[in-house]
Amino acid sequence: MRASQLFWHDASRWSESPGGLERAGLVFYFGTRQMLADGALYDSLRQRFPEAHVLGCSTGGQLAGTDVSDDMACALALDFDATTLRVMRADIAGAADSRATGQAIGAGLKGDGLAGVFVLSDGLHVNGSALVEGIVDAVGRGVPVSGGLAGDGADFVETLVGCDGPPMPNAIAAVGFYGDAIRIGHGSAGGWDVFGPMRRITRADGNVLHEVDGKPALDLYKLYLGPEESQNLPGSALLFPLRIFDPRHPERSVVRTILSVDQEAGSMTFAGDMPTGWSAQLMRGNFHRLCAGAAEATQRAVLDAGSAPDTQSAAIFVSCIGRRLLMGQRIDEEIEAATAELSEHCLPVGFYSYGEISPDEESGFCQLHNQTMTVTVLSEEAA
Amino acid sequence: MRKLFDRQLEKATDAAGQLDLVALERLVTAAYEEAELDRSRTDRSMELMIGELTAFQVGLEAEIETRTAQLTRSRQKLRTQNLRFLTALENMSQGLAMFDARQRLVVCNHQYLEMYNLPRHLGRVGTHLVTILKARIAAGTSGGDDPVAYVRERLLVATEGVSSSAVHQLANGRVMSVAHKAMADGGWVTMHKDITELHSMQAELAHQAYHDALTGLPNRNFFYQRLGQAFETLGSGAGFAVLCLDLDGFKAINDSMGHASGDKLLRQVAARLSDCTAGAGVVGRMGGDEFAVLLPGGTRDSALVLARTILDAIRRPFDIDDHAVLVGVSIGIALAPEDGAGADALLKSGDLALYSIKRGRRGGYSFFEPGLAQTLSARSSMEHDLRRALANGELELFYQPVLNLAAQKIVGFEALLRWRHPTEGLILPGDFVPLAEELGLIMPIGEWVIREAFTEAARWPASMRIAVNVSTVQFERGSLIDVLSNALAASGLAANRVEVEITETLFLEQSETNLDILHQLHALGLKVALDDFGTGFSALNYLLAFPFDKIKIDGSFVRALDNTAGAHIILGAVASIGRRMGIVTTAEGIETAEQLRNVRALDYTEAQGFLIARPMSRDAVRQLLDLASDPRLVGPMAVEPKTVTATGTGGA
Numbered sequence A: 001m002r003a004s005q006l007f008w009h010d011a012s013r014w015s016e017s018p019g020g021l022e023r024a025g026l027v028f029y030f031g032t033r034q035m036l037a038d039g040a041l042y043d044s045l046r047q048r049f050p051e052a053h054v055l056g057c058s059t060g061g062q063l064a065g066t067d068v069s070d071d072m073a074c075a076l077a078l079d080f081d082a083t084t085l086r087v088m089r090a091d092i093a094g095a096a097d098s099r100a101t102g103q104a105i106g107a108g109l110k111g112d113g114l115a116g117v118f119v120l121s122d123g124l125h126v127n128g129s130a131l132v133e134g135i136v137d138a139v140g141r142g143v144p145v146s147g148g149l150a151g152d153g154a155d156f157v158e159t160l161v162g163c164d165g166p167p168m169p170n171a172i173a174a175v176g177f178y179g180d181a182i183r184i185g186h187g188s189a190g191g192w193d194v195f196g197p198m199r200r201i202t203r204a205d206g207n208v209l210h211e212v213d214g215k216p217a218l219d220l221y222k223l224y225l226g227p228e229e230s231q232n233l234p235g236s237a238l239l240f241p242l243r244i245f246d247p248r249h250p251e252r253s254v255v256r257t258i259l260s261v262d263q264e265a266g267s268m269t270f271a272g273d274m275p276t277g278w279s280a281q282l283m284r285g286n287f288h289r290l291c292a293g294a295a296e297a298t299q300r301a302v303l304d305a306g307s308a309p310d311t312q313s314a315a316i317f318v319s320c321i322g323r324r325l326l327m328g329q330r331i332d333e334e335i336e337a338a339t340a341e342l343s344e345h346c347l348p349v350g351f352y353s354y355g356e357i358s359p360d361e362e363s364g365f366c367q368l369h370n371q372t373m374t375v376t377v378l379s380e381e382a383a
Numbered sequence B: 001m002r003k004l005f006d007r008q009l010e011k012a013t014d015a016a017g018q019l020d021l022v023a024l025e026r027l028v029t030a031a032y033e034e035a036e037l038d039r040s041r042t043d044r045s046m047e048l049m050i051g052e053l054t055a056f057q058v059g060l061e062a063e064i065e066t067r068t069a070q071l072t073r074s075r076q077k078l079r080t081q082n083l084r085f086l087t088a089l090e091n092m093s094q095g096l097a098m099f100d101a102r103q104r105l106v107v108c109n110h111q112y113l114e115m116y117n118l119p120r121h122l123g124r125v126g127t128h129l130v131t132i133l134k135a136r137i138a139a140g141t142s143g144g145d146d147p148v149a150y151v152r153e154r155l156l157v158a159t160e161g162v163s164s165s166a167v168h169q170l171a172n173g174r175v176m177s178v179a180h181k182a183m184a185d186g187g188w189v190t191m192h193k194d195i196t197e198l199h200s201m202q203a204e205l206a207h208q209a210y211h212d213a214l215t216g217l218p219n220r221n222f223f224y225q226r227l228g229q230a231f232e233t234l235g236s237g238a239g240f241a242v243l244c245l246d247l248d249g250f251k252a253i254n255d256s257m258g259h260a261s262g263d264k265l266l267r268q269v270a271a272r273l274s275d276c277t278a279g280a281g282v283v284g285r286m287g288g289d290e291f292a293v294l295l296p297g298g299t300r301d302s303a304l305v306l307a308r309t310i311l312d313a314i315r316r317p318f319d320i321d322d323h324a325v326l327v328g329v330s331i332g333i334a335l336a337p338e339d340g341a342g343a344d345a346l347l348k349s350g351d352l353a354l355y356s357i358k359r360g361r362r363g364g365y366s367f368f369e370p371g372l373a374q375t376l377s378a379r380s381s382m383e384h385d386l387r388r389a390l391a392n393g394e395l396e397l398f399y400q401p402v403l404n405l406a407a408q409k410i411v412g413f414e415a416l417l418r419w420r421h422p423t424e425g426l427i428l429p430g431d432f433v434p435l436a437e438e439l440g441l442i443m444p445i446g447e448w449v450i451r452e453a454f455t456e457a458a459r460w461p462a463s464m465r466i467a468v469n470v471s472t473v474q475f476e477r478g479s480l481i482d483v484l485s486n487a488l489a490a491s492g493l494a495a496n497r498v499e500v501e502i503t504e505t506l507f508l509e510q511s512e513t514n515l516d517i518l519h520q521l522h523a524l525g526l527k528v529a530l531d532d533f534g535t536g537f538s539a540l541n542y543l544l545a546f547p548f549d550k551i552k553i554d555g556s557f558v559r560a561l562d563n564t565a566g567a568h569i570i571l572g573a574v575a576s577i578g579r580r581m582g583i584v585t586t587a588e589g590i591e592t593a594e595q596l597r598n599v600r601a602l603d604y605t606e607a608q609g610f611l612i613a614r615p616m617s618r619d620a621v622r623q624l625l626d627l628a629s630d631p632r633l634v635g636p637m638a639v640e641p642k643t644v645t646a647t648g649t650g651g652a
Helices: A040-048 A095-109 A128-139 A217-230 A235-239 A287-305 A321-339 B002-012 B021-091 B110-115 B129-139 B147-160 B196-210 B220-232 B250-257 B259-277 B300-315 B343-359 B372-389 B433-439 B442-458 B472-477 B480-491 B511-524 B541-545 B555-560 B565-581 B593-601 B618-628 B641-651
Strands: A002-009 A013-016 A026-031 A053-058 A062-064 A067-069 A073-079 A084-091 A114-121 A145-149 A161-163 A171-178 A182-189 A192-194 A199-205 A208-212 A242-245 A254-256 A258-262 A267-270 A279-285 A313-320 A346-353 A355-359 A366-369 A373-380 B095-099 B105-108 B164-169 B175-182 B188-194 B240-248 B282-287 B290-296 B318-320 B323-325 B328-336 B364-367 B395-404 B409-421 B425-427 B465-469 B498-502 B527-533 B550-553 B584-587
Touching: A002 A040, A002 A346, A013 A040, A026 A040, A026 A062, A026 A346, A040 A053, A040 A073, A053 A084, A053 A114, A053 A171, A062 A073, A067 A321, A073 A313, A073 A346, A084 A095, A084 A161, A095 A114, A095 A128, A095 A171, A114 A128, A114 A161, A114 A182, A114 A355, A128 A145, A128 A355, A128 A366, A145 A313, A145 A346, A145 A366, A145 A373, A171 A182, A182 A287, A182 A355, A192 A287, A199 A279, A208 A217, A217 A235, A217 A258, A217 A267, A217 B021, A235 A258, A235 A321, A254 A366, A279 A287, A279 A321, A287 A313, A287 A321, A287 A373, A313 A321, A313 A355, A321 A346, A321 A373, A321 B002, A321 B021, A355 A373, B002 B021, B095 B110, B110 B188, B129 B147, B175 B196, B196 B220, B220 B282, B220 B290, B220 B343, B240 B300, B240 B343, B250 B259, B250 B323, B259 B282, B259 B290, B259 B300, B259 B318, B259 B323, B290 B300, B300 B328, B300 B364, B328 B343, B343 B364, B343 B372, B343 B433, B372 B409, B372 B433, B395 B442, B395 B465, B395 B618, B409 B442, B433 B442, B442 B465, B442 B472, B442 B480, B465 B527, B472 B480, B472 B511, B480 B498, B480 B511, B511 B527, B550 B565, B555 B565, B555 B593, B565 B584, B565 B593
Parallel strands: A026 A053, A114 A145, A161 A171, A313 A346, B328 B364, B409 B465, B465 B498, B498 B527, B527 B550, B550 B584
Antiparallel strands: A002 A013, A002 A073, A026 A073, A053 A161, A062 A067, A062 A346, A084 A171, A114 A171, A145 A355, A182 A373, A192 A279, A199 A208, A208 A267, A242 A254, A242 A279, A258 A267, A313 A373, A355 A366, B095 B105, B095 B188, B164 B175, B175 B188, B240 B290, B240 B328, B282 B290, B318 B323, B395 B409, B409 B425
16 A cells, blocks of 8 residues: 645645655545635545545644644545455435435445445534444444544534535545455544533433433533633533443443534534433543543554554544644644654544544444544555 | 744744744734633633532432431331331230241230230240241140141141131130231231130020020921921931921910919920930920921821820929929821921921811821811811801800700700801801810800890790800800809899800819809809710719709710610619709700600700700790790690791791
């Protein structure tokens, strides 16, 4: 496998590092909604790599080297030797269709030698948990699924996803890797600390949370955010993700981040299911622990891929927009800590998302995460 | 922070290495603001969290306080309830014991321990059922005769898990009602009530319901039951007999000696009856002086033997308050199955047989005959008619002249009762007087006869006597003297013109009392005649017992004169006794001139009979007497009775 990084500057063209690829089978690209909206980035990549499957999405910021940038789009071109690919694109009408759409995508990708799936999904109109469950329903638990939900900075207005075409809202793109040569490693870590009393989800409907401990969920967030930061909802709510778990299985907890709020109803829409009766506890970030988490996730992904240090590989970082909102300028430290774990032959690409998809560290089940840094490492065994 | 500043410097430096201070200031200021915001956010979070946790803690403490108060109240309530429960338990009238599924005592009250004479320590929680049952055997308070079987039975009831109730007779004689209630957890509760008194009372009541309180014999109901049972087993073996008994003369004893004595007599009769059956039969008191005997396997022969045994036994004098009392008994016998298909039918047959014997002479026995039922029916009809006969004026008196043989003159008349039945025609006394006696109608009828006869006789010449027949019943009722006195007074008839005719049967019963009445008749100035002499026992000592004024020898002796040699001797002997004792003798039933010659030859004082005159109506008598007063006529022969009767009838 060969890899090459590309960056889009205001000069309206992609700049490549020296020794760029002649051709590529797969290109990932990430940029702000504003950058992607006119389809120019896609068109340019399509011209550059006519044979490649080109998948990309809007973000809450993307990686530019060890920095996080809102001004510069980034892309990663991969040229495989012994790995075949298949891509699926699906439109989704709303969150309620998530599982069925996931099952359709999974069914399209299911096939001999399917070694892994990478998904980029609309970030606002999808129940990420149900989408992943749908894909897993079709491809089976043995196939790792990773990826993320597209972002829209702190605006939460519209997210775009493209697959061999200009990026569009309400779209989902997925690529399947087939064959024995491909090596895919995963890592995921949070680094958030729980605080405050244990609460109970008393009313919820799918991924819409209505009440916690019998009171409107939004009131709780407004209380913690204070009057000023409440103005910035729903983005500011990302500062206080929720750890939720089935009281019968506290060890299988997941972290949920917010996608939107309904001021009138006092409800909040999260990126995944909020089962009624589950326990919930607010979380807050600690800069140092968030950075350590990012490093730990990368370490695991590299180990998991198991490729030799001198082999060409690529790392796709999907990190939560909440982490960036919390850390501000110091978000670079997370990327710095994560990329420090990569060998010099590993090229990173990544973006800040509205949800991360990765196998669970404990159970191995693929699921939607929030407020995490997830890392997918790709390489190919030498022929 | 150094790293951050390095990066800010890097970002503020352009490609040419020129530092943009404005850009740097913007970055640094933004970083300070971010840090400030994060700190204030953290402070706010901490403050809120502390607030929330404090509120939570306060809530928890309040909750704990509330719960503690609740718990205290619950405990207090529980203590009160326990106290109430224990008070209720110890103050209930029944014994109570609760056991768990392992057959160990959970709780019991002192009544339970006391009922079964159990020591206090056995009332402790955890005592095993077997230990308690063993202690009960030792205390003599286990149930039934077999202690082992009792323990086995109680253990079985305990493990069955089914609620039940039973009555246990304890070895010490007490009777316990035990209710066993199974509980859901495999344990059980038993309630024990000492029902010894109730039980014996029930037994006593049951005995009373089926036995006659006076004699202790089975009562009518019980006797019916036994009879019913006898019918149920009839198919499997021989038949049986029922004897219906009625004492004769009991009422008079009751009246004269008092009810207490009557009761004593009934008790002694009951005892003798029981002795007679000697356990082989069932003796029952059916009411009053009526008894019945059921003789299982009884045949005509064995029933006969028993009837005779009973007759003998009852005829022996009873000792009532140091008085020797004689009483008779009549026995009607019915045999099953031929005389009745059920208890009612058989007893009815027995009663019919009894009635038939009572209707005739009293004392003795009679078997049921199929015709008795018809007799009864006829009797019932006659009974109905007789009750109205007096009121309807259907009774009449006929008068038969009595001829003085020496004077050849009619000296008086015997009043004879006739019933002119609207459909049956003229009925003679022999066919309705016994019934009237039985029904008690003889009293008003007898009184009517006396008044009617006296009134009529008062119209006759002063030389003419009137004779009236008086039944034994009229003697027994005790009002005869009053009736006679009143009739004499009302009619103005001289007492010495009246003859009261009695029969020998008067001496069979209550002879002392009756003799006394006879003397009272004499005291009133009445004459007393012994009627139908020679037909009964004809005991000559009657003539010694009372100074009769007249003996009337029965017509059968007169009729026998024609063909029996002995009759002449007997008639002669009676005439001789009369003559020698100064008693007037009358020969009845003279139908031929030969007979009349004979009795005249035998020196009888008077004669009566169809030859002289048939009984005649009141008017015929008046006519006859008018003729007799005619000096031209001498003797009765001039008057043909039929002619007289015809004339009398025609004159009426």
